[in-house]
Amino acid sequence: MKSTNRVPHIDRRVLLSSLAMLPLLSAALRSTPAAAQAQGDPLPSWNEGATKASIVNFVARVTAQGGPDFVPVDQRIATFDNDGTLWVEQPMYVQLAFALDRVKVMAPMHPEWKTKQPFAAVLDGDMKALAASGEKGLVEILAVTHAGMTTAEFEKIATDWLATTRDHRFKRPYTELVYQPMLELLAYLRANGFRTFIASGGGIEFMRPWTERIYGIPPDQVIGSSIKTRFEFKDGAPTLFRLPEINFIDDKAGKPIGINEHIGRRPIAAFGNSDGDFEMLQWATIGASGPRLGLIVHHTDAVREYAYGPDSHFGKLSQSTLDAAALNKWTVVNMKDDWKKIFAFD
Amino acid sequence: MKSTNRVPHIDRRVLLSSLAMLPLLSAALRSTPAAAQAQGDPLPSWNEGATKASIVNFVARVTAQGGPDFVPVDQRIATFDNDGTLWVEQPMYVQLAFALDRVKVMAPMHPEWKTKQPFAAVLDGDMKALAASGEKGLVEILAVTHAGMTTAEFEKIATDWLATTRDHRFKRPYTELVYQPMLELLAYLRANGFRTFIASGGGIEFMRPWTERIYGIPPDQVIGSSIKTRFEFKDGAPTLFRLPEINFIDDKAGKPIGINEHIGRRPIAAFGNSDGDFEMLQWATIGASGPRLGLIVHHTDAVREYAYGPDSHFGKLSQSTLDAAALNKWTVVNMKDDWKKIFAFD
Numbered sequence: 001m002k003s004t005n006r007v008p009h010i011d012r013r014v015l016l017s018s019l020a021m022l023p024l025l026s027a028a029l030r031s032t033p034a035a036a037q038a039q040g041d042p043l044p045s046w047n048e049g050a051t052k053a054s055i056v057n058f059v060a061r062v063t064a065q066g067g068p069d070f071v072p073v074d075q076r077i078a079t080f081d082n083d084g085t086l087w088v089e090q091p092m093y094v095q096l097a098f099a100l101d102r103v104k105v106m107a108p109m110h111p112e113w114k115t116k117q118p119f120a121a122v123l124d125g126d127m128k129a130l131a132a133s134g135e136k137g138l139v140e141i142l143a144v145t146h147a148g149m150t151t152a153e154f155e156k157i158a159t160d161w162l163a164t165t166r167d168h169r170f171k172r173p174y175t176e177l178v179y180q181p182m183l184e185l186l187a188y189l190r191a192n193g194f195r196t197f198i199a200s201g202g203g204i205e206f207m208r209p210w211t212e213r214i215y216g217i218p219p220d221q222v223i224g225s226s227i228k229t230r231f232e233f234k235d236g237a238p239t240l241f242r243l244p245e246i247n248f249i250d251d252k253a254g255k256p257i258g259i260n261e262h263i264g265r266r267p268i269a270a271f272g273n274s275d276g277d278f279e280m281l282q283w284a285t286i287g288a289s290g291p292r293l294g295l296i297v298h299h300t301d302a303v304r305e306y307a308y309g310p311d312s313h314f315g316k317l318s319q320s321t322l323d324a325a326a327l328n329k330w331t332v333v334n335m336k337d338d339w340k341k342i343f344a345f346d
Numbered sequence: 347m348k349s350t351n352r353v354p355h356i357d358r359r360v361l362l363s364s365l366a367m368l369p370l371l372s373a374a375l376r377s378t379p380a381a382a383q384a385q386g387d388p389l390p391s392w393n394e395g396a397t398k399a400s401i402v403n404f405v406a407r408v409t410a411q412g413g414p415d416f417v418p419v420d421q422r423i424a425t426f427d428n429d430g431t432l433w434v435e436q437p438m439y440v441q442l443a444f445a446l447d448r449v450k451v452m453a454p455m456h457p458e459w460k461t462k463q464p465f466a467a468v469l470d471g472d473m474k475a476l477a478a479s480g481e482k483g484l485v486e487i488l489a490v491t492h493a494g495m496t497t498a499e500f501e502k503i504a505t506d507w508l509a510t511t512r513d514h515r516f517k518r519p520y521t522e523l524v525y526q527p528m529l530e531l532l533a534y535l536r537a538n539g540f541r542t543f544i545a546s547g548g549g550i551e552f553m554r555p556w557t558e559r560i561y562g563i564p565p566d567q568v569i570g571s572s573i574k575t576r577f578e579f580k581d582g583a584p585t586l587f588r589l590p591e592i593n594f595i596d597d598k599a600g601k602p603i604g605i606n607e608h609i610g611r612r613p614i615a616a617f618g619n620s621d622g623d624f625e626m627l628q629w630a631t632i633g634a635s636g637p638r639l640g641l642i643v644h645h646t647d648a649v650r651e652y653a654y655g656p657d658s659h660f661g662k663l664s665q666s667t668l669d670a671a672a673l674n675k676w677t678v679v680n681m682k683d684d685w686k687k688i689f690a691f692d
Contacts, residue, residue, distance in 0.1 A: 074558070074564060151606060195566075197566075204607070204610070205610075208610040212420070218420060219609065219610030219611055220541075220543075220566070220567075220608060220609045220610055220611070221566075222610060226607060229603050229606065230599075230603075231599035231600075231602045231603060231625055231629070233625075233628060236632070236633060237632055237633025237634075238602060238625070238628045238629045238632055238633060240602060240603065240606055247607075253576075253577035254577075256577045256584060256586060257575050257576075257577060257586065260497060260575065260586055261550070261572060261593075262566060262608060263565065263566045264550070264551075264554040264565030264566055264568060265565055265566070279577055279579075279584070282579060282584045283577075283584045286582070286583055286584055287582060287583025287584060288583075
């Protein structure tokens with residue numbers, strides 16, 4: 001697999017279809033949210049300006065006891081997309097990299113894959129042929145890499161992979177490729193009585209094993225796509241067996257649905273970076289009383305991270321979503337200008 | 347509808363199929379968990395004996411810092427069934443009473459219901475004819491009473507109903523028919539670092555509007571059965587529209603699945619009262635290291651509440667589940683002997 005190849009035309013909905021995964025860890029240390037919080041400025045990696053001010057002003061308003069915009073603690077719910085909002089999603093979703101690596105690891109047990117698509121494409125690192133296999137191909141890859149084991153087994157597989165795999169460009173575990181300004185934002189919100197949830201198109205069981213350690217978000221505050229499981233009592237113990245069947249796609253209009261199912265309250269703040277987050281931002285900010293904060297991370301820094309948007313081949317942030325942001329007064333982060341630091345190791 | 351008629355042969359799975367509901371409130375006050383907690387004995391409504399001791403000993407073991415059975419706070423997860431475990435489920439599930447009442451309220455707009463089953467049976471209070479309509483009849487009732495409106499509209503309907511409806515026997519709102527010993531247990535566990543979740547076969551949106559006020563359990567810690575919703579942007583605002591289609595049945599083998607989907611960790615304690623809780627108790631207590639607590643509430647007090655079990659017509663607690671309790675060392679509450687008080691108003 002050539003890491004610099006991008007995967008064109010692989011629809012996110014399809015990609016997510018079978019992704020439902022558990023755990024992972026890595027061993028790296030970084031400056032923790034708590035450490036950032038201890039400083040005078042709770043958002044030290046954010047440059048001063050309208051973007052940072054919109055966040056700080058929102059938090060000040062909803063926490064001002066007796067003020068007109070005060071929001072009780074139990075209603076301070078914030079939801080965050082994950083891929084591209086909290087951690088890197090280029091040159092491909094981390095979970096897709098995981099799936100492709102798993103195909104390679106499993107290949108010796110499947111000699112027929114050498115000549116069978118989409119597996120041959122993966123083994124040859126031929127991203128164009130992989131893309132040509134379309135939805136059907138991706139679902140096949142996800143079925144063999146994400147289903148057919150218990151939830152505990154999947155958690156171990158994913159955890160081990162994340163602990164040992166390095167991103168090709170940054171030469172670091174993926175769990176270090178999280179945005180320092182967003183870690184500070186998560187901690188800042190929690191310090192102000194918010195509960196912070198992830199609402200990601202990615203697999204719920206792929207995220208949960210590491211979100212508490214990396215983001216301070218416990219497993220029960222992670223919402224994501226999932227596959228179906230079957231309860232089995234086997235060899236004297238109960239297990240959940242992962243089936244190659246989609247349960248839920250937590251993307252686009254699925255995000256408000258997943259948020260309602262998991263949280264049961266509308267968020268008052270939502271954070272995303274793509275068209276997949278559009279409905280979540282609507283659900284959090286429109287047609288409800290009181291102050292609301294919608295925020296979109298626009299990736300504009302090809303030097304320190306990546307630049308992609310409406311004018312990009314890989315773009316999943318369309319102009320219409322940016323137009324909606326202007327209309328609805330959502331904050332748009334210009335990564336290059338608004339973030340002093342992108343990663344903790346910068 | 348004669349309140350003393352029981353509803354025979356209405357399968358729980360079917361009953362739950364379309365139930366997915368939001369909110370409700372009532373106006374009554376009762377001694378709060380916090381008040382009970384302030385006393386020396388955190389479980390004052392529990393008589394001394396083996397049952398109470400099994401609970402107190404379990405909590406002492408998992409919270410003993412440095413002890414062999416110590417469990418970190420983030421893993422102190424407890425799950426509770428609702429109907430028959432936290433509140434009354436006789437002479438019929440509260441949510442079924444709600445559905446039948448809704449049919450009556452809606453009947454003037456549906457003159458054809460007078461002669462059309464299963465609606466005619468509901469309007470005539472003919473529980474036998476209703477039961478004869480089987481799964482199909484119940485699904486029809488649930489479709490018209492639980493779907494076809496937004497989540498916000500359903501929340502208001504259910505909330506208003508719960509605020510104004512009284513149980514026929516106790517002449518009180520259903521939200522007062524909650525078990526005082528279980529309120530104390532919830533508060534006791536939380537005071538010892540547990541997070542307490544509901545895992546009910548009942549509709550998630552029927553419970554959420556009142557569980558925080560009544561049980562101290564916020565909406566995001568409520569797991570239940572649900573119907574599908576559709577996101578719609580309409581008249582300038584986003585809504586979730588409730589569809590007459592099952593999303594998830596949180597009963598029997600569905601409970602571990604729902605718990606995994608919502609919490610992402612196995613509970614170390616689980617509380618139920620029927621065969622529908624069997625798999626949840628297995629999931630919490632078997633094949634995992636460390637101390638575990640499984641508990642079954644056996645309804646044995648026809649004078650103060652109801653008596654039903656393996657020998658009862660209405661029994662949903664079979665002998666095989668009681669046998670499994672003995673085998674797995676689950677605690678069985680004998681309501682008559684173990685509970686000093688059943689309701690706060692006793």
